[in-house]
Each structure stands twice: as C-alpha cells, then as structure tokens.
Amino acid sequence: MRLCAGGRVLAVGEPRQQAVLAVLLLEAGRTVGVDALVDRVWGEATPKQVRRSLQAHLTRVRRVLDQAEPGGAALVRDAGGYRLDVRADQVDLFRFRDLQRGGSADRAALRAALDLWHGEPLAGLRGDWAERTRHALGQERTACVVAWADAEIRAGDAAVTITRLTELADEHPLQESTAATLMRALYAVGRAADALARYERVRRALREELGADPGPELAAVHQAVLRNDLPSRAVTSAPAQLPADVTAFTGRGEELAELDRVTARVGREPVVVCLTGTAGAGKTATAVHWGHRVRDRFPDGQLHVDLRGYDPDQPVAPTDALASFLTALLPGGAEIPLGPTERAARFRTEVSGRRMLIVLDNAATVDQVRPLLPGTTSCAVVVTSRDSLAGLVALHGAHRVPVDRLPGATAVALLRRLVGSRVDDDPESAAALADRCVRLPLALRLAAELAASRPASPLSRLVDELRADQRTLDLLNGGGDRRAAVRTVFSWSLRHLGAEAVRAFSALGRHPAPVFDAHVLAALTDRPLDESRAVLDVLVRAHLVQRAGVDRYGMHDLLRAYAAETGGGDDEHAALDRVHRYYLATAAAAMDLLYPGEAHRRPTVLPAASPVPEFTGPDDARDWLDAELATVEVLAAHAVATGAPEHAISLSALLFRFLDGYAEALALKIHEHARVAARNTGDRAAEATALTALGGVHLQASRAEVAAADTWAAFELFTEIGDVGGQARALGNVGLLEERSGHHGAAVRHYTGALAGYRRVHDVTGCAHALTRLGTIEARLGLEDAARSHLRQALELHGRAGHRFGEAWVKIGLGELATAGERLADAVGLHAEAAALFALCGHRDSEAWAVDGLGRTEAMRGRPCDAAAHHRQALDLFRGYGDRDGEAWSLNGLGEALHACGSTAAARASHAEALTVATRIGSHEQVARAHLGLARTTADDTARPHYDRAFAIYTELGLTASRQVRAELAGLAR
Structure with a gap:
C-alpha cells in the first residue's frame, strides 16, 4: 500500500494500521462496522483491548490522511462504524476497475489499467482477509492481462504480450485461461511448437496436481493450433497505401464536405466518387488529404494505385492494378489468378x-476503372480523372465532384502559407501572381518556390516576368489555353534553374518508368553520380520532382509530359540505351552475387556506360532486385514497343532464377515481353528460352497443362535450331512436371535424357541439377545405391561451381536418402542445412521443401508435435508463394503428425484438404497419400475404399512408399 500526495509518498504506518486503511479503502463510501473491522484486521488473534487498539489505529490513519492534499480522503464516524469518503479517481484500484470496464476490448485502456499495478496487492499484510483479498485482486489482474492480450492479438500485435503472459503463466501454472491466451500469442507470431509445448506443460501440471485434464477452452486452442486454424494467425496489417499528405494543403472545404456527405452512405449502398477537373487542379492532393483525414473510418485499410491514364507510353492496365491490389490483400501475394476476369x-x-x-x-x-470496382457496400471508391467519366456516373451511380481552379482568396492564402508575409506586404501583386498561375495549385506551388528562392525580389517583379513569358506562349499556343498558362509557369521555373538541372529535368521526361533514382538520372544525362544526386536535390526543392521513398523519386504526370516536350534531340536514343545498359549490367551483377554457379547460363551484357551500385553482398543485391523489379518490367515493355527487343530478351534471361517462385505476376509479364520480342525478331533461340521460363513459372503455380505446353514448345524450338543444352533444360522441366504428378518412372527417363544433353555440352551446373533430381527420385523409390551415387556427384559439381542454391537441393535429396535408410539424426541435420542455405539465397519457397522434410523426419523420430510445427511452417510458406504442390505435401504431413498426436479429427480434416488440393493439380502421389491418411483416421466401415484407392494409385505409379505403408497396404491386399 502506498499513499501519495503532492508528489510525496507518505508512510501509512505499521501493518495493522495499513490493514485498517485497506479495509476502509476497499469499502470506500460505505460504512464498515467495528466488528467487521476487527474481524478483517485481527481475525481469530483478537487481543483483549482490541477496540482500544482499533481506535488508536483509526486516529493515526486520520492523521496520515490529514497530511495529504486538502479536500482529499476523509475518515468519517457513522452510527455503527466508520466510513472513508474518497473520490474513485483517487484510488488506483477503482481507476483500474473503471478502465477495465470501459475498455473491455480497448488496448490502450487495458494497458493503462495494467500500468496502475505496482507489485503485490496488500504486500506485508497477514491474515485470512488479506490473503482472500490478495487472491481476488490477483484474479482481477489476471483477467485484465488476458483481456489486454486478446485485444493485442486481435490487432496483430501479439508479440508485445508474450513476456507478460509467460510471467503470469509461470506464476500460475494451473491457470488455463492464461495458458490458452499465451498459446494464441505464440501461435500468432509463428511459434506454434512453443504453443504446443506450453499446452503439454499445463496438461502435465493439471494431471499431477489435480488429477484432471485441460478444460474445454484450453483443449480447443490446442486442437486449433494442431489444425492450423486459429483466427489470431490470420491477423495481418491492413494495407495503408495512401501517399503522403500534401504540405500546406489549403482550401477545398466544399469538396471535402461533399466527400464526407457522399461517403456517409458506406455500408448502405455502393459508393463511388469521381474527382474530376483539369490537370494540376489538385485532384490527387484532395483525394489523398481527405483519405488521411478519414482513415479511421476505414479500419481494414486503404488501397491506392496511380493508373497513369495520361501517360502516353505506359498507362496501367486494369489487370496489373488488380495484381497490385491482390498482392496487398493476399498473404505473400499468393494465388493471383492469370486472367483479368478471374x-x-x-x-x-x-x-x-x-x-x-x-x-x-x-x-x-x-x-x-470498371474492373477495379468492388462488389460490396462496405468500401468507398474515390476516382480522380481529367475526364468527366460520364459512363461511370450513368451506369455505376458514381457521384461527380468537380475540382476546379482555386477561388482567388484561397489561391492567395496558399501563396501566403508558402511564401510568407510578402504576400500581405503586396496583396495586389500576390493576387496578380495567383491569376498568372491560373489559380491551379500545381502552378501556384512552383511559383511560390521561385518567389521563396528570391527573397530580395518584390512580388511585382516576378509578376512582370511571368506576364511577359505568358504573352509569348499565348502567341505560340493561340491564346486562352489554360495549358499554355501552366506551361508558362513551368518554363519560368526552368528558366531560374541552372543548365544542369534543366537538362536533368528534360531527360527525366524520357525515362519510361514513373519512379527513378540518381543512378537512372546519371545514365540519362551521362553525368557523374554525385552531380546527379545534387541535381535531384535542386529539382526536389523546386517542386519539379517529389520523393517517392528512400533515394527514389517521381514526377507529376503534367510535369513529366512537359519535361518530355522540352527534351528530344539526337541524343534521346543514346540516353535510353544507357538506361537499359545500366539496368542490364546491375541486374547481371546482382545475379552473379546471388547465383554464381549459373553465370554461364545467363547472357553476356555490355558494361554499363554510367555508374552502378556497389553491392556489399547478396542481401544488397536482393534488395536492389526487389525494389527495381516493377521498373524492370516497364523497361522490358518499353523495349518491345520502341524497337529495342534485345533488351527485353536479356532482362528475362538474366532474371530467370531470381523470378523462379517469386513475384509471379511480374515474372509472367517480363518473360512474356521477352517471348514477344523474340518472336517479332525471329529469334527462335530467345523465344525458346522465354518459353522455358514461362513454363517454369506456370509449373511453380501448379498449372501443369500450361506449363507442359510451354515447355514442349520450347523443346521443339531448341530441337529445330540444334541447341542441345536448351533441349536438356526443357527435358529437365518435363521431368519435374512428371515428378510433381507422381510419375517417377517417367521423371527418371526425362532427367536421364537431360543429364545426357548437359554432358554433351559440358554444362556442369546443368549436370548437377539433373543428378540432384535423379538422386532424390531414386531415394524415394528405394534405389539407395543409385541415389547416393548421383547425389554425391551433384554435390561435388555444385560445390565446384560455387552454386549454393544447388547444394541446398542436394542436401534435401541426401536428407530423403537418410530418412529412407532410417539415419534420422543425419536426415534432420541435412534438412536443417538445406533450409539455412535457401534462407541465405532468399528462396523461401525452396526453403519450405526443406522444412517439410524436417517434419517428415521428426515424425519418424517419434516427435509428432515437432513434426506438426514444421509442416505448419512449411504450409505457411507454400501458401505464401502459391505453391499448390508443396501445399499438398505439407497438408498430408501435418495430417500424419496430428494423427500421431492423437488428434484424429484434425488429422482427417488436413488429409481431406490435401486430397482436394492434390486432385485439383493432378499430384497423384499426394492423392494416394491423402487417401491413406483418410483411411487411417476414418471408421472401419468407410476406411477400406480409401485404402483401396491408395493401393491402386501407388501400384499404378510404381511407388513403394515407406516400409510402414508397404506393410500396411500389403496386409490389406492379402
């Protein structure tokens, strides 16, 4: 107990005196009888002069309270007892209860309630009453901790709860609600194995201490963790894609109010608002400013896309915008359909x-716009356009809000916010300057920047200069054209920049992509990198470009169009060629760091004619590729459209391995640009290479028919031109298709053919890849000697080439071989090494295969809970990358582990889901495995059909499966 007053902590006195005050505080506002006070403070150890002792303690309590703040707590003598008059906000316990009641799901309120606790309640007080009260208050605190943790978990912040929950669970090992919440938190942060371990700990404690089993809540959480279907795991951060709000946003009160009025209908009817108006009027700024102002009304997030509708080269197609949205909405961008309708x-x-x-x-x-409209009343859609979008209004009930030039007073107010007191010193010139800028926010901001950069010049002089330029452009443009007025401001802005900045501005108008950095500008202008960085700073200060991230920049589409008008000339082709060479050389350098063992397979590119980034290691290289991939796709499309097909072809061939299992939508577009470019130029070798890459992407997404069509088409082209190495690559992909379908005999034949082709052309890495797949298949078929020989050869070849990615796949094969030979400790080590190597390479999808292998091995070691955790982790990774084949494997593995854990219903559900996935993608081996799992987890009268189906498929595929499965199936066959 502590008594605080005026920033001081007052001594309450010895324990009996504290007990008296505690009883009165807990009954604040109510009279406590003398007998009740005696009983709670002394219990059965009542002294002879207890009433005299009580009176002495009450006197001392009154003195202590008198030292506190005036008007604070008062001890009052009532008929029959004593009453403590004190405000609820003066007692931490009452504040705690108020916060807890008022914020049952409010994280901040519950956190504030817990912050009021300092140590153990009634510490140092003895007796039955003190012990009972201490226990009751402890239960209140526990309930608050659990409620707070649940709120944090629902909000996606489970990590902040784990320390406090763990301490509480360790302190009260039999408290099931705390354990259940801790399990949910651990599961939400990806620590499913720890959640299961916590359950086992509580289960054992309950059994040993009480002879009881876990109650319904804890048992339900345990089953949900095993089934991988706890709601907390689905909590993800809502997308927040709105660009930064505009500095010094001014005016637009009517437009903002109209947006508020129309969007108030959200939840009752579809809401689409069109902000329409001329270029530079501030439509985007208005939409973004309003979006930030009302973001709390949209708790599930904000999506934003710049459709670049007035970009003459690269407007965003609706299907690409949908891919961007789905990437934000789906975990890891998984399962993005190919077709626009889908x-x-x-x-x-x-x-x-x-x-x-x-x-x-x-x-x-x-x-x-139409394909991007949601079919729900819960969303608000805001469209900005220079067009009136009459069809959207007529057919979709959109509400149009015109965004015109600013009113005169508002335009001057914006200048005042940007320029300062000079506007009030010369209001006439300020008004004239606003008129010269046609009262368009974009032009006003540019003019204000120029005025601010010339503090000694009166506004009147600036207005005269602009008026002279205006007359010139009016003559050139026929007069009366608002765009001419805006061009005047643009040209005026440029005129006051140095020659290098003007040249840079013009060059950026020719860059095909909407985002750029200093390296791109250096390539465009053929200038040093330091100069380019300095020039970009100048252009940012002049508001001619804006920041779009760390060391990345963008440009308003109107400014970009004007920049393109001011550029041109004989060096335009050379400038764009330098940009392409920069991206090709940098991509090649990044790939050499990430995949050195496949350097011979990638096209040779010319050195860059401009500065390139210096990568310190693979992480830097991967970060650059991640950041630039969207720009690479735009450049590839631009290369095809502008007669530079060789650039599109090279970009696809360079990035093949990086795009394998990554960014499916962009990968398909980059490889498709290469295919079109190759076909347009009659380059059959390049077309075959692009088809091989496209087939690989479709294979990864389990689109077997499309993958087979592209791969066989590539094989035929390679055959026509006599490219043996290309034929081998295509055959290897066909082998992988057969392997994934479960036709291991056919896969072995194709891998053997690929190996022969690679040996003919002395492709060491190709040989290593073919040997890896051969050995892995042979391990599954029980051909241990052949598997061991092939895998050892593969490991030696990958090591010689420095191909860590390939080495990781060999270790998975060796892990399969060790598992088949029941060398389970070796298998665990090999799979763990493979997972670490894949993580180092940044290939999370491949890493999932190693983790799934760990799960199978742990199951054979008799550790089903650990196995379930590994399979669950693999399942998350496979789903994140849209790998349906891997999903079927991990679902079956999870079902087998759950069955071994005694969770029959959860195991059956996992196998049923695996059967659905495997049937859809044609993975026959996993179909058989799912039937076998369903047979094991189903009642006797319905198990036999599943056993029969599994036996038929295994026999048809020529698979021996594991020793246990062989015995099981053989017994049933007899």
Whole structure:
C-alpha cells in the first residue's frame, strides 16, 4: 500500500494500521462496522483491548490522511462504524476497475489499467482477509492481462504480450485461461511448437496436481493450433497505401464536405466518387488529404494505385492494378489468378465485407476503372480523372465532384502559407501572381518556390516576368489555353534553374518508368553520380520532382509530359540505351552475387556506360532486385514497343532464377515481353528460352497443362535450331512436371535424357541439377545405391561451381536418402542445412521443401508435435508463394503428425484438404497419400475404399512408399 500526495509518498504506518486503511479503502463510501473491522484486521488473534487498539489505529490513519492534499480522503464516524469518503479517481484500484470496464476490448485502456499495478496487492499484510483479498485482486489482474492480450492479438500485435503472459503463466501454472491466451500469442507470431509445448506443460501440471485434464477452452486452442486454424494467425496489417499528405494543403472545404456527405452512405449502398477537373487542379492532393483525414473510418485499410491514364507510353492496365491490389490483400501475394476476369472476381471476393478506402488515381477512361470496382457496400471508391467519366456516373451511380481552379482568396492564402508575409506586404501583386498561375495549385506551388528562392525580389517583379513569358506562349499556343498558362509557369521555373538541372529535368521526361533514382538520372544525362544526386536535390526543392521513398523519386504526370516536350534531340536514343545498359549490367551483377554457379547460363551484357551500385553482398543485391523489379518490367515493355527487343530478351534471361517462385505476376509479364520480342525478331533461340521460363513459372503455380505446353514448345524450338543444352533444360522441366504428378518412372527417363544433353555440352551446373533430381527420385523409390551415387556427384559439381542454391537441393535429396535408410539424426541435420542455405539465397519457397522434410523426419523420430510445427511452417510458406504442390505435401504431413498426436479429427480434416488440393493439380502421389491418411483416421466401415484407392494409385505409379505403408497396404491386399 502506498499513499501519495503532492508528489510525496507518505508512510501509512505499521501493518495493522495499513490493514485498517485497506479495509476502509476497499469499502470506500460505505460504512464498515467495528466488528467487521476487527474481524478483517485481527481475525481469530483478537487481543483483549482490541477496540482500544482499533481506535488508536483509526486516529493515526486520520492523521496520515490529514497530511495529504486538502479536500482529499476523509475518515468519517457513522452510527455503527466508520466510513472513508474518497473520490474513485483517487484510488488506483477503482481507476483500474473503471478502465477495465470501459475498455473491455480497448488496448490502450487495458494497458493503462495494467500500468496502475505496482507489485503485490496488500504486500506485508497477514491474515485470512488479506490473503482472500490478495487472491481476488490477483484474479482481477489476471483477467485484465488476458483481456489486454486478446485485444493485442486481435490487432496483430501479439508479440508485445508474450513476456507478460509467460510471467503470469509461470506464476500460475494451473491457470488455463492464461495458458490458452499465451498459446494464441505464440501461435500468432509463428511459434506454434512453443504453443504446443506450453499446452503439454499445463496438461502435465493439471494431471499431477489435480488429477484432471485441460478444460474445454484450453483443449480447443490446442486442437486449433494442431489444425492450423486459429483466427489470431490470420491477423495481418491492413494495407495503408495512401501517399503522403500534401504540405500546406489549403482550401477545398466544399469538396471535402461533399466527400464526407457522399461517403456517409458506406455500408448502405455502393459508393463511388469521381474527382474530376483539369490537370494540376489538385485532384490527387484532395483525394489523398481527405483519405488521411478519414482513415479511421476505414479500419481494414486503404488501397491506392496511380493508373497513369495520361501517360502516353505506359498507362496501367486494369489487370496489373488488380495484381497490385491482390498482392496487398493476399498473404505473400499468393494465388493471383492469370486472367483479368478471374482477377477482378478474386478482388471483389477479398474486399467483400471489409471497410476499405480505394483510391484510383489518374484514370483516363471508364474501362480502366470498371474492373477495379468492388462488389460490396462496405468500401468507398474515390476516382480522380481529367475526364468527366460520364459512363461511370450513368451506369455505376458514381457521384461527380468537380475540382476546379482555386477561388482567388484561397489561391492567395496558399501563396501566403508558402511564401510568407510578402504576400500581405503586396496583396495586389500576390493576387496578380495567383491569376498568372491560373489559380491551379500545381502552378501556384512552383511559383511560390521561385518567389521563396528570391527573397530580395518584390512580388511585382516576378509578376512582370511571368506576364511577359505568358504573352509569348499565348502567341505560340493561340491564346486562352489554360495549358499554355501552366506551361508558362513551368518554363519560368526552368528558366531560374541552372543548365544542369534543366537538362536533368528534360531527360527525366524520357525515362519510361514513373519512379527513378540518381543512378537512372546519371545514365540519362551521362553525368557523374554525385552531380546527379545534387541535381535531384535542386529539382526536389523546386517542386519539379517529389520523393517517392528512400533515394527514389517521381514526377507529376503534367510535369513529366512537359519535361518530355522540352527534351528530344539526337541524343534521346543514346540516353535510353544507357538506361537499359545500366539496368542490364546491375541486374547481371546482382545475379552473379546471388547465383554464381549459373553465370554461364545467363547472357553476356555490355558494361554499363554510367555508374552502378556497389553491392556489399547478396542481401544488397536482393534488395536492389526487389525494389527495381516493377521498373524492370516497364523497361522490358518499353523495349518491345520502341524497337529495342534485345533488351527485353536479356532482362528475362538474366532474371530467370531470381523470378523462379517469386513475384509471379511480374515474372509472367517480363518473360512474356521477352517471348514477344523474340518472336517479332525471329529469334527462335530467345523465344525458346522465354518459353522455358514461362513454363517454369506456370509449373511453380501448379498449372501443369500450361506449363507442359510451354515447355514442349520450347523443346521443339531448341530441337529445330540444334541447341542441345536448351533441349536438356526443357527435358529437365518435363521431368519435374512428371515428378510433381507422381510419375517417377517417367521423371527418371526425362532427367536421364537431360543429364545426357548437359554432358554433351559440358554444362556442369546443368549436370548437377539433373543428378540432384535423379538422386532424390531414386531415394524415394528405394534405389539407395543409385541415389547416393548421383547425389554425391551433384554435390561435388555444385560445390565446384560455387552454386549454393544447388547444394541446398542436394542436401534435401541426401536428407530423403537418410530418412529412407532410417539415419534420422543425419536426415534432420541435412534438412536443417538445406533450409539455412535457401534462407541465405532468399528462396523461401525452396526453403519450405526443406522444412517439410524436417517434419517428415521428426515424425519418424517419434516427435509428432515437432513434426506438426514444421509442416505448419512449411504450409505457411507454400501458401505464401502459391505453391499448390508443396501445399499438398505439407497438408498430408501435418495430417500424419496430428494423427500421431492423437488428434484424429484434425488429422482427417488436413488429409481431406490435401486430397482436394492434390486432385485439383493432378499430384497423384499426394492423392494416394491423402487417401491413406483418410483411411487411417476414418471408421472401419468407410476406411477400406480409401485404402483401396491408395493401393491402386501407388501400384499404378510404381511407388513403394515407406516400409510402414508397404506393410500396411500389403496386409490389406492379402
């Protein structure tokens, strides 16, 4: 107990005196009888003069209270007892209870309630009453901790709860609600194995201490962890894609109020608002400013896309915008459909019921917008466009909000915020300057920057200069054109920049992609990197470019169009060629760091004619590729459209391995650009290479028919031109298709053919890849000697080439071989090494195969809970990358582990899901494995059909499966 007053802590006195005050505090506002006071303070050890002792303690308590703040607590003598008059906000316990009641799901309120606790309640007080009260208060605190933790877990912040929950669970090992919440928190942060271990700990404690089993809540959480279906695990951060708010946003009160009024209908009817108006009027700024102001109304997030509808080269297609949205909405960008209709349907499914704001910026036509509309009343859509979008209003009930030039007073107010007191010193010139800028926010901001950069010049002089330039452009443009006025401001801005900055601005208008950095500018202008960085700083200060991230920049589309107008000339082709060479050389350098063993397979590129980044290691290289991949796709498309097909072909061939199992939508587009470029130029070798890459992407996504068509088409082209190495690559992919379908005999034949081809052309890495797959298949078929020989050869070849990625796959094969030979400790080590190597390479999908192998090995070691945790981790990774084949493997593995744990119903559900996935993708081996799992977890009368189906498939595929499965199936066959 502590008594605080005026920043001081007052001594309450010895324990009996504290007990008296404690009883009165806990009954604050109510009279406590003398007998009740005596009983609670002394209990059965009542002294002879107890009433005299009580009176002495009450006197001392009154003196202590008198030392506290005036008007604070007062001890009052009532008929029959004593009453402590004190405000609820003066007692931490009452504040705690108020916060807990008022914020039952409010994280901040519950956190504030817990912050009021300092140590053990009634510490140092003895007796039955003190012990009972201490226990009751402890239960209140526990309930608050659990409620707070649940709120944090629901909000996606489970990590902050684990320390406090662990301490509480260790302190009270039999408290099931705490253990259940801790398990949910551990599961939510990816520590499912620790959650299961916590359950076992509590289960044992309950059995040893009480002879009881866990109650329904704890048992349900345990089953949910085993089934991988705890809701807490689905909690993800809501997308927050709105760009930064505009500095010194001014005016637009009517437009903002109209947005508020129309979007108040969200939840009752579809809401689409079109902000329409001329270029530079501030449509985007208005939409973004309003979005930030009302973001709390859209707790499920905000989506934003710049459709670049007025970009003459690269407007964003609706299917690409949908891919961007789905990447944000789906875990890891998984399962993004290929077709535009399917993507639009999936998008509508994902946003259904979510309260989201969707901003479609710079739309050119209704057709560009229509596929991006959600089919739900829970979202608000804000579209900005220079077009009136009449079809959107007529057919979709959109509400149009015109965004015109600013009123005169508002335009001057914006200048005042940007320029300062000079506007009030010369209001007439300020008004004239606003008129010269046609009262468009974009032009006003540029003019204000120039005025601010010339503090000694009166505004009147700036207005005169602009008026002279205006007359010149009016003559050139026919007069009366608002765009001419804006061009005047642009040209005026440029005129006051140095020659290098003007040259840089013009060059950036020719860059095909909307985002760039100093390296790109250096390539465009053929200038040193330091100069390019300095020039970009100048352009940022002049508001001619804006920051779009760390060391990355963008440009308003109107400014970009004007920059393109001011550029041109004989060196335009050379400038773009330098940009392509920069990206090719940098991508090649990044790939050499990440995949040195495959350097011979990648095309040779010319050195860059401009500065390139210096990568310190693989992580830097991977970060650069991650950041630049979208720009690479734009450059590839631009290369095809502008007669530079060799650049598109080289980008695809360079990035093949990086794109394998990564960024499916972008990978398909980059490889498709290469295929089109190759076909347009009659380059059959390049077309075959692009088809091989496309087949690989489809294979990874378990689209077997499409993958087979592309791969065989590539094989035929390679055969026509006599490219043996290309034929071998195609055959290897066909082998992988057969392996994934479960036809291991056919896979072995194709891998053997690929190996022969690679040996003919002395492709060491190719030989290593073929040997790896051969050995892994042979391990599964029980051909241990052949498997061991092939895998050892593969490991030696990959090591010679420095190909860590290949080495990791060999270790998975060796792990399979060790598992088949029941050398389980070796198998665990090999799979763990493979997982670590894949993580180092950044290949999380491949890492999932190693983790799944760990799960199978742990199951054979008799550790089903550990196995379940590994399979669950692999399942998350496979789903994140859209690998349906891996998903079927891990679901079956999880079902087998759950069955071994005694969770029959959960195991059956996992196998049933595996059967659905495997049937859909044609993975026959996993179909058989799922039937076998269902047979094991199903009642006797329905198990036999599953056994029969599994036996038939295993026999048809020529698979021997494991020793246990062989015995099981053989017994049933007899």
